[in-house]
Amino acid sequence: MDALLRxxxxxxxxxxxxxxxxQPALSTQEFKKNEFLLKEGAVCxxxxxxxxxxxxSFYEIDGVEKNxxxxxxxxxxTNIRSFGSGEKxxxxxxxxxxxxxxxxxxxxxxxxxxxxxEIEALGRNCIRLFAAKQDEFATLFNIYAAKDRLAYIxxxxxxxxxxxxxxxxxxxxxxxxxxxxxxxKRRVP
Amino acid sequence: MDALLRxxxxxxxxxxxxxxxxQPALSTQEFKKNEFLLKEGAVCxxxxxxxxxxxxSFYEIDGVEKNxxxxxxxxxxTNIRSFGSGEKxxxxxxxxxxxxxxxxxxxxxxxxxxxxxEIEALGRNCIRLFAAKQDEFATLFNIYAAKDRLAYIxxxxxxxxxxxxxxxxxxxxxxxxxxxxxxxKRRVP
DNA sequence: TTTCACCTGTGACGATCATCACAAAATATA
DNA sequence: TATATTTTGTGATGATCGTCACAGGTGAAA
Numbered sequence: 001m002d003a004l005l006r007x008x009x010x011x012x013x014x015x016x017x018x019x020x021x022x023q024p025a026l027s028t029q030e031f032k033k034n035e036f037l038l039k040e041g042a043v044c045x046x047x048x049x050x051x052x053x054x055x056x057s058f059y060e061i062d063g064v065e066k067n068x069x070x071x072x073x074x075x076x077x078t079n080i081r082s083f084g085s086g087e088k089x090x091x092x093x094x095x096x097x098x099x100x101x102x103x104x105x106x107x108x109x110x111x112x113x114x115x116x117x118e119i120e121a122l123g124r125n126c127i128r129l130f131a132a133k134q135d136e137f138a139t140l141f142n143i144y145a146a147k148d149r150l151a152y153i154x155x156x157x158x159x160x161x162x163x164x165x166x167x168x169x170x171x172x173x174x175x176x177x178x179x180x181x182x183x184x185k186r187r188v189p
Numbered sequence: 190m191d192a193l194l195r196x197x198x199x200x201x202x203x204x205x206x207x208x209x210x211x212q213p214a215l216s217t218q219e220f221k222k223n224e225f226l227l228k229e230g231a232v233c234x235x236x237x238x239x240x241x242x243x244x245x246s247f248y249e250i251d252g253v254e255k256n257x258x259x260x261x262x263x264x265x266x267t268n269i270r271s272f273g274s275g276e277k278x279x280x281x282x283x284x285x286x287x288x289x290x291x292x293x294x295x296x297x298x299x300x301x302x303x304x305x306x307e308i309e310a311l312g313r314n315c316i317r318l319f320a321a322k323q324d325e326f327a328t329l330f331n332i333y334a335a336k337d338r339l340a341y342i343x344x345x346x347x348x349x350x351x352x353x354x355x356x357x358x359x360x361x362x363x364x365x366x367x368x369x370x371x372x373x374k375r376r377v378p
Numbered sequence: 379t380t381t382c383a384c385c386t387g388t389g390a391c392g393a394t395c396a397t398c399a400c401a402a403a404a405t406a407t408a
Numbered sequence: 409t410a411t412a413t414t415t416t417g418t419g420a421t422g423a424t425c426g427t428c429a430c431a432g433g434t435g436a437a438a
Contacts, residue, residue, distance in 0.1 A: 059328065059331070059332045061332050061333075066331055066332045067331075068327070068328060068331045068332075080317070080320050080321060080324055081320075081321045081324045081325070084317040084318075084320070084321055085321065090328075091328075114306075117303075117306070117309065120306065120309050120310070120313070121309070123313060124309070124312060124313040124316065127313065127316050127317055127320060128269075128273040128316055129273075130320060131269050131270075131273070131316060131319060131320035131323060132269060132270045132273055132274065134320060134323055134324055134327060135269055135270045135323055136270070137327065138257070138323055138326065138327035138330070139248065139257060139279075139280075141327065141330035141331065141363070142248070142255055142256075142257045142330065142363060143248045143250050143255045143257075144250075145424090146424085146425085147424095165384095165385070165386090166385075166386065166387095167384090167385065167386085174330065174331060175425070175426085176425070176426050176427075177385090177386080177387095178386090178387080178388080178425090178426075178427080179424080179425055179426070181386065181387055181388080182387090182388085182424095182425090183424095185387080185388090334394085335394085335395085336394095354414090354415070354416090355415075355416065355417095356414090356415065356416080364395075364396085365395070365396050365397075366415090366416080367395090367396080367397080367416090367417080367418080368394080368395060368396075370416065370417055370418080371394095371395090371417090371418085374417080374418090379438100380437100380438085381436100381437085381438075382435105382436090382437085382438095383434105383435090383436085383437100384433100384434085384435085384436100385432105385433080385434075385435095386431100386432085386433075386434095387430105387431085387432080387433095388429100388430090388431085388432105389428105389429085389430090389431105390427100390428090390429090391426105391427090391428090392425105392426090392427085393424105393425080393426075393427095394423105394424085394425075394426090395422105395423080395424070395425085396421105396422090396423075396424090397420105397421090397422090397423095398419105398420090398421090399418100399419085399420090400417105400418090400419090401416100401417085401418085401419105402415100402416080402417075402418100403414100403415080403416070403417090404413100404414080404415065404416085405412100405413080405414070405415080406411100406412080406413070406414080407410100407411080407412070407413085408409100408410085408411075408412085
């Protein structure tokens with residue numbers, strides 16, 4: 001819970017009282033490797049604060065998984081479209097390592113937010129941060145070629161490369177595994 | 190202002206009183222064609238509700254503009270990362286047609302939100318909608334090839350094709366203008 | 379240690395794309 | 409209307425990428 005408190009305090013002002021009022025919406029949950037946090041087709045009812053381990057969000061297209069995001073320690077994992085709208089999620093979220101997460105239940109979170117402005121602001125800031133992260137990676141695809149996307153990740157998110165396999169990274173960068181291998185090779189001076 | 194009220198009511202519950210309290214944060218503003226709503230390098234202090242006309246968000250990379258979004262009537266235009274964080278925007282927003290917009294001033298909006306839960310909820314829902322739209326188009330790039338991205342826009346956002354030139358659309362789809370022309374030609378039965 | 383599943387690198391080849399160049403068509407402006 | 413500007417289509421060519429195929433390497437479980 002300490003990590004979550006630090007995460008919250010880094011984002012917004014949050015009193016002891018708000019923390020206590022937030023508790024009913026929280027629960028800890030563990031996931032084994034390759035266990036689903038969210039199955040595609042299900043409605044996303046939760047925000048997952050990742051304490052330990054990491055997971056990935058992906059779409060399955062013609063039997064092939066296309067990764068759209070990785071969520072590492074001290075980040076919030078969710079499907080923002082399904083969580084916000086209540087519609088089924090087209091993407092799944094799956095644990096890449098054993099995960100310890102603190103789960104925000106949507107219904108209970110909204111009840112707590114209705115009571116306290118600080119919790120309402122917390123929810124807003126979580127969405128804002130999530131949107132900013134999404135914007136960052138969406139921009140990657142809009143303006144860069146594959147090799148530049150790799151360079152960007154190497155510079156701005158080097159920790160990702162320490163954890164994620166080439167296969168998973170290639171899927172995230174939007175190229176075939178073989179192409180990623182060749183991009184690496186091509187630019188070695 | 191009617192269009193804005195309809196937009197708000199479609200999204201969240203909003204009393205007469207909240208509407209009155211929101212007024213100080215609002216102003217109407219007009220932009221000529223090719224006038225900037227937001228210059229790249231500036232901090233985004235506003236949400237622009239588009240009443241008439243449309244605009245596009247773009248990055249300039251090596252002298253070439255890469256479109257990342259179009260904002261048409263009854264949509265909110267902004268740079269979510271700069272608006273949320275207060276950092277400079279790497280993207281610009283420019284009017285593609287003469288625009289009439291209702292501008293939400295960030296500072297005054299936050300003051301109004303601090304007073305009223307409904308306005309706070311409005312802000313949260315605006316961000317949520319914006320994030321959902323962003324997620325939709327980010328996914329486009331993650332999982333589809335260029336020709337499938339075009340097919341998606343044709344099916345889900347046909348009104349875009351009525352307004353936007355091939356050149357602008359190609360930039361948005363992430364292909365050269367010539368390639369878009371050939372994609373169209375290639376699949377005609 | 380051996381086996382087996384999985385990950386990574388690499389070659390070959392066809393498909394798709396970017397780029398340069400130029401002409402035709404559409405649109406704006408005088 | 410006539411002229412200028414912008415937009416679009418198309419050919420040629422080289423670069424990049426996806427796919428199929430296979431080999432070497434790594435790590436986990438028997």
